[in-house]
Amino acid sequence: MSNVSAGELVAPTLAKSGVDCVFALNGGHIQSILEGCLDLGIRLIDVRHEAAAGHAAEGYAKATRGLGVAVVTAGPGFTNVLTSLANAFVDRTPVLYIAGGSPLSAADKNVLQSGFDQVAVAKPIAKWAHRIAAPTDIPRLITYAIRVATSAPTGPVFLEIPWDLMLAQVDKDQIVIPHAAHDSGCPPVPAKIDAALALLRGASAPAVIAGVEVYRSGAWSELRTFAESSGIPVFTEYEALGTLPCDHPLWMGTNFQLARLKPKHKPDVVLALGARFGWNTPRFETFSGKIIHVDSDPLEIGRVNMPTIGIVANPKGTLQLLQERSGARFPDWSAWTAQLREAVGMVRSEAAAAAASSGESHPHPFAAAEALNEAATDAVIVADGAFTKHWLEDAVRRNRPGCYFSHGSFGAMGIGFGLAMGVKAARPDEPVLCVTGDGAAGFTLAELDTMVRHKMPIVVVVMNNHSWGAIDPVQHPEGSNRPAGIRLGQARYDDIAKAFGGRGSHAKTVEEMKAAIKEAFASKQPTCINVEVGMGGLPPAFKAATLGISMAGLT
Numbered sequence: 001m002s003n004v005s006a007g008e009l010v011a012p013t014l015a016k017s018g019v020d021c022v023f024a025l026n027g028g029h030i031q032s033i034l035e036g037c038l039d040l041g042i043r044l045i046d047v048r049h050e051a052a053a054g055h056a057a058e059g060y061a062k063a064t065r066g067l068g069v070a071v072v073t074a075g076p077g078f079t080n081v082l083t084s085l086a087n088a089f090v091d092r093t094p095v096l097y098i099a100g101g102s103p104l105s106a107a108d109k110n111v112l113q114s115g116f117d118q119v120a121v122a123k124p125i126a127k128w129a130h131r132i133a134a135p136t137d138i139p140r141l142i143t144y145a146i147r148v149a150t151s152a153p154t155g156p157v158f159l160e161i162p163w164d165l166m167l168a169q170v171d172k173d174q175i176v177i178p179h180a181a182h183d184s185g186c187p188p189v190p191a192k193i194d195a196a197l198a199l200l201r202g203a204s205a206p207a208v209i210a211g212v213e214v215y216r217s218g219a220w221s222e223l224r225t226f227a228e229s230s231g232i233p234v235f236t237e238y239e240a241l242g243t244l245p246c247d248h249p250l251w252m253g254t255n256f257q258l259a260r261l262k263p264k265h266k267p268d269v270v271l272a273l274g275a276r277f278g279w280n281t282p283r284f285e286t287f288s289g290k291i292i293h294v295d296s297d298p299l300e301i302g303r304v305n306m307p308t309i310g311i312v313a314n315p316k317g318t319l320q321l322l323q324e325r326s327g328a329r330f331p332d333w334s335a336w337t338a339q340l341r342e343a344v345g346m347v348r349s350e351a352a353a354a355a356a357s358s359g360e361s362h363p364h365p366f367a368a369a370e371a372l373n374e375a376a377t378d379a380v381i382v383a384d385g386a387f388t389k390h391w392l393e394d395a396v397r398r399n400r401p402g403c404y405f406s407h408g409s410f411g412a413m414g415i416g417f418g419l420a421m422g423v424k425a426a427r428p429d430e431p432v433l434c435v436t437g438d439g440a441a442g443f444t445l446a447e448l449d450t451m452v453r454h455k456m457p458i459v460v461v462v463m464n465n466h467s468w469g470a471i472d473p474v475q476h477p478e479g480s481n482r483p484a485g486i487r488l489g490q491a492r493y494d495d496i497a498k499a500f501g502g503r504g505s506h507a508k509t510v511e512e513m514k515a516a517i518k519e520a521f522a523s524k525q526p527t528c529i530n531v532e533v534g535m536g537g538l539p540p541a542f543k544a545a546t547l548g549i550s551m552a553g554l555t
């Protein structure tokens with residue numbers, strides 16, 4: 001017999017399913033988990049706010065196309081991580097959130113960090129949420145939670161482990177720790193594939209939308225093969241950038257650029273692969289063409305647009321079967337592709353024209369974004385902020401998959417530092433550039449300390465317009481000037497990085513910014529570059545976005 005506390009089973013259970021990195025902020029309730037991680041050599045990245053632990057676990061999951069894990073204490077630790085849980089839910093990111101909980105035996109006695117039902121709070125924003133009720137169940141339920149999170153359609157899971165369970169003694173020799181396998185979703189039904197091929201072959205102007213699940217299911221070589229053999233042009237969701245390299249002749253642009261095409265230039269049949277319709281596919285509620293929607297979640301098919309053909313299947317298997325059953329026989333769409341390329345070119349030039357005509361003394365955010373894209377061709381870019389992100393997303397090009405991450409339709413400002421830390425932890429040898437608005441940066445500035453302590457040489461670029469920029473035109477679209485809580489001060493974010501022991505530099509021109517980025521990557525130290533930028537006006541991508549409400553003067 002070898003007795004251990006049940007909390008000591010958590011780390012070996014995680015390790016058995018391949019977890020090698022955990023993001024956490026400590027607390028008495030979860031000590032045995034954190035110590036277990038140290039004992040087993042699981043990398044423990046301790047952050048300064050639980051929100052960052054959650055977002056870092058999201059970043060880790062996104063960068064690895066696997067599981068992220070965040071461990072937080074009971075009560076306020078749990079409430080602090082809720083934005084991340086909701087963001088992961090909306091993004092379908094597989095993250096395991098483990099929180100301590102008040103002792104089962106005293107849950108009703110107003111004990112420390114207690115007083116409400118954490119599982120009930122987590123349930124509507126988790127794929128599965130559960131309170132473990134018996135100490136010996138810890139390995140089984142953690143393994144099950146991992147399987148639920150990582151199986152298609154993926155999503156976040158939440159487990160509460162009450163404190164008295166954590167401390168209960170169990171006989172380790174009697175416990176078998178299982179291993180979590182995952183299901184990557186069903187293959188498509190061949191008859192549906194044949195119907196999809198018939199619809200595509202009858203189209204005069206077809207297009208593919210590569211959603212984020214094309215990246216997550218590792219289907220980029222299948223996408224390329226299918227695009228090249230069919231000649232169908234491809235648009236990508238932001239996180240799918242690089243699944244078809246942006247320098248490929250069949251890559252046309254992003255969904256937000258597709259949205260801005262004039263109706264006469266729009267496709268007549270769209271094959272949407274692993275994309276959730278909504279904010280990520282602007283202006284599709286009024287799309288008059290036909291849609292073939294492929295997704296592993298039946299709840300997504302027809303949610304916004306009723307497709308002509310809905311296929312519940314994973315994108316990888318679907319692309320393989322499309323290729324196989326097509327016999328590579330497709331009409332010649334080269335005239336349509338050439339016409340589309342020209343139309344997208346006009347759309348793309350809108351941002352450059354806005355930048356060129358700006359009368360502001362500080363660099364225009366699009367000019368800065370284009371320079372960033374060039375200065376960091378090989379980097380993984382993480383974007384936060386609002387206008388910052390929209391200008392950047394019109395400029396960004398990536399030629400390999402998994403190199404661009406940001407907040408999706410949840411639009412949570414302040415996730416950038418956390419996401420970037422998760423990406424860097426997952427891919428330590430790749431340069432990581434975090435581009436953020438000054439407002440968004442403020443949410444988790446203390447994470448510059450985490451980057452320094454954990455030797456994560458992330459380069460942070462703060463696009464400093466001294467404002468909550470995107471709210472400015474929302475607040476007074478008619479040009480009135482009564483800012484209600486949208487102006488920020490003259491903060492020097494570079495100095496904050498220095499105060500934590502990192503590097504900092506200040507740039508007033510695009511050239512200074514480019515030089516600072518080069519130096520920052522060469523230094524291999526966490527660096528914050530404070531870049532003075534102008535307000536820049538409304539980004540064209542923002543104008544294209546479907547906000548779900550009518551915003552006079554904006555869209």
Ligand SMILES: Cc1ncc(C[n+]2csc(CCOP(=O)(O)OP(=O)(O)O)c2C)c(N)n1
Binds near residue numbers: 386411463465
């Ligand atoms: C957590 C959170 N709080 C508030 C908002 C509302 N919001 C949307 S955009 C925005 C302004 C962002 O400003 P900044 O990060 O400086 O980026 P900029 O638009 O200036 O590039 C705010 C506050 C939000 N989306 N998320």
